[in-house]
Amino acid sequence: MFLFKIIKSKIKEDEYSNTIELYDAIPKYVWNQKKENIDLSNAIIIRYCNLRGKRFLIKIKPAIIEKKNFNTVLIYPGQREEILEDVLRKLAVEGKGKIIDGKAGVIFTLYELQKELMKIGHGYNLNEIKEALRVCQGANLECISKDRKIFISSSFFPVISLTTKNFLKENKNKGICYVQFNPLVNSAIKSLSFRQYNYTTGMQIRSPLARYMYKRMSHYWVQAHNLYPYTPSLISFLNCSPRELSLRISENIRAMKNALDVLIQKKIISSYKLIKKKYGRKIVDVKYIILPHRNFVEQIMRSNKKRKKIIKAALKINLT
Template sequence: MPKNLPTQKETSRTPPEKPGKSSKKSMVLLKEKGDINLPSSNAFKSDQLDLFQTFLCNTHDEKDKLSNTIELWDSLPKFAISQQAMNGLRTKEGFLPRLEKTFVYRHKEYKIRVTPAIIDSEDDIDKAYYPSANEELVEDALRKIASEQQRGFFDKPEFKSGVVFSLHLLRTELKKRGHSRSYYEIVKSLNILSGSHIEILLPDGKGFAKTNYLPSLAAVSKEQIKDDPTAKWVAHFHPLVTQSIDSLSFRQFNYHQMMSHSTQLARWIHKKLSHNYTNASYTVPYQIWLSTIRRDSGLLEYKRTNDAVRKFEDALAELINNHALTAFSKLEDIRGEKNKILDIKYSLSPHPEFVKDVKAANKRQKDSKDKTEQQGQ
């Protein structure tokens, strides 16, 4: 078990109040949720966790750029709402309705239901928030931190996985990837992730999983963070992340490149291609319909198809600029009355760097499964 982890009692202690002015933002507390017992020492050295934290690369700098995509979990449109759309749905009392979205995964239709978190806002009025782009960045950063030894844990008997981190470490990780956030913004995102509930429904309508985005979060108060930004926190990941670690269905990908994209849609496409485009080759381009992206990402909900086309092609242009793709083309389109565009089929050509990343991910996944079979797991 890592050294200097706080006990449960230490995570909730409150330091003496210091004199001087304090903003309302500085008084926001990080709320503890769920089981806050620290993981056992064995959870930091399991075989599955070792495979999750071992990447196929040549140098430390290369490893620093890598993380894991997660089977099914990364396909959910669970962060697919903008702040503008959220503000439009929020009542004058600050509440939001339960959000429902439908998507297709492996040719089967699923539905998610998201119940927003209630957050103490800076104006002393409780407000509801859905997890959105900021929370997605924070969760991606936490998963990256979990890929480091003595940070991530996997408890197979209890079927739990998660990460030990500090606010300073999380803030540094986000800044390193081009997404600087204040302590207040990070605390707010952690509260939203630990307070928002997501239900995943199977194609037959039956419930598959019901829990919060971060089922458990042990943390210190905002006041203590000012005094000790290295104080340890413990967060448990969603059970689908745990399932992916257990079944070795995660995939290595260029996390640094994905985080370098400025738009949420470009990052979503990058993760989708990294996990699904396993035969990436310039001679085998990736073909996809605009309607598929609109449905599964939840990020192109425009009334006018032309607006969705523009946003999607802007995201593809960013992927080209950042060397994930080399080009894209339109193979065919479907039109309705008055020649109105209804759908477009695109062909995406991968960049040689992306092809190299996918080949490394394929070999790493094969090596991991071979090692597990040899161990008889």
């Protein structure tokens, strides 16, 4: 299997990784709710989103995690798990990717993972990292298209293998771990429906909504140019994001403004303007006209070039 050889980036100084079709766009993380819960009666989070002309129903079921005091809690995958998964996918692109029985995954050590998290400014201790991995293994994600032609139900990480504390002590903190990625990630790798993006830039963005927007732009805004602005609507975009919509339109507008201002600071977009849709005097939606920064345009051009090489390499492998 040469899939990870194909997606591996040689541009080390820019530290690129890949966005995944569908999987990275669906609102699968929980940002704005209490992460831990003990109430099973209403534990399933249901969301809806529209992607590439299709309507999807998303169900997020929390992981059941046993704490040190033997109490069990329900934990949803949140920002911690989102960052962790991005780092693991970056390690896969750097040569740690592993295909086992046709399923894409990554091999790593806990200290290697912790070191990379610290490098990007997310310093979790080993217990937090192991808990996050268990949350990704225990939490379930369902994605169902309205026409019922697409249905997937799986945990975020269907298989994990971790080294124990006793093993690490006996082997001087050396021990290999393994994570199998979600089937949607595996499918995207096989179908080559992924795109390169600047991992370092993404990880420097502290706002989860701005980071989500940056990754979404990197995947879908393939003709980024002043003549081809990005034009999301407030209601549709936030409704498809893990943030979801607030009851007050003013809070939604403020959240979008904060995220877009961060993207200007990071030289991803150069400017934006609002077109307010009103019903009488009341604002009911906002359309955004977003123009890219030249740095982002250059990134997209590199990504487009890389994609052509990936397709060419895949065709060559299939023909040999």
